[in-house]
Amino acid sequence: MTDAPGGARTVVVTGAGRGLGLAMARRAGADGFRVVVAELDAERGERATAELRADGLDARFVPCDVADPRSVDRLADAVRTGGRLYGLVNNAALANGVGGKEFWDLGIEAWDRLMTVNARGPWLVSKTLHPLFTTPGRIINIASDAALYGSPRLAHYIASKGAVIALTRAMARELGERGITVNAVAPGLTECEATETVPAGRHDLYRLNRAISRPQQPDDLTGLVSFLLSDASRYLTGQTIAVNGGFTMN
């Protein structure tokens, strides 16, 4: 893709230090976008950015905690100086080791922490960055098929992802006039660092109930993200699309 006049189009990917976020950042970079790796864990963020750059991609690390308004303001400052904001992928979430307890055994603190990062985060980052967007623009919110299926022993997590799906709809309506599409992507349980601690039986259950019965990999998600960032998706907004080998179906 050639750069439009006015410099490269920037796509911010939160939580892009590893896992699905890094895979999506790599794809956005390969598609010709300037990628901002907005990541809480500086070591991960630096390493991921170095990897992308070593592959010849235009990437830069900006430390960011999506739960902290001042940190998100600093992300906006960094984006403002770095070109034109075209896309935002709200990917950062607490997804590592969150499962295992019935809803009645969850504590207030765990509930609030997940809601703060996973639901408030995408709202706060979108709220803070939206004035920087060009037209057209793209926002992609990463949900989870666990919220569609109703996965047990993840109640706070799936409630936070349910909020992300509803938020997507409100944002799509409110940003439609500005030519910014907003969609949610609901990945299935994927083989990556964050799910190494998910019991094998759970991985098996997900795999065996898919139309395409094999383990999901981070790259299974990136084709849809590429499409959503492209002009080909210009009339698609407010939707939630599950990429999960057919574990859930609409």
Ligand SMILES: NC(=O)C1=CN([C@@H]2O[C@H](COP(=O)(O)OP(=O)(O)OC[C@H]3O[C@@H](n4cnc5c(N)ncnc54)[C@H](O)[C@@H]3O)[C@@H](O)[C@H]2O)C=CC1
């Ligand atoms: N891995 C899976 O099987 C699935 C993951 N998802 C969703 O995909 C997204 C990515 O998941 P994974 O790559 O598995 O997770 P991960 O835990 O490997 O990566 C998430 C990244 O976000 C960062 N992060 C955490 N809190 C942050 C904060 N407050 N501010 C900025 N960055 C922060 C972490 O440091 C980490 O690098 C999440 O939204 C997750 O809920 C959805 C369905 C399945």
Ligand SMILES: Cc1ncc2c(c1O)C(=O)OC2
């Ligand atoms: C079963 C299960 N465990 C952990 C996670 C998920 C899941 O479905 C998920 O969607 O993101 C992290």
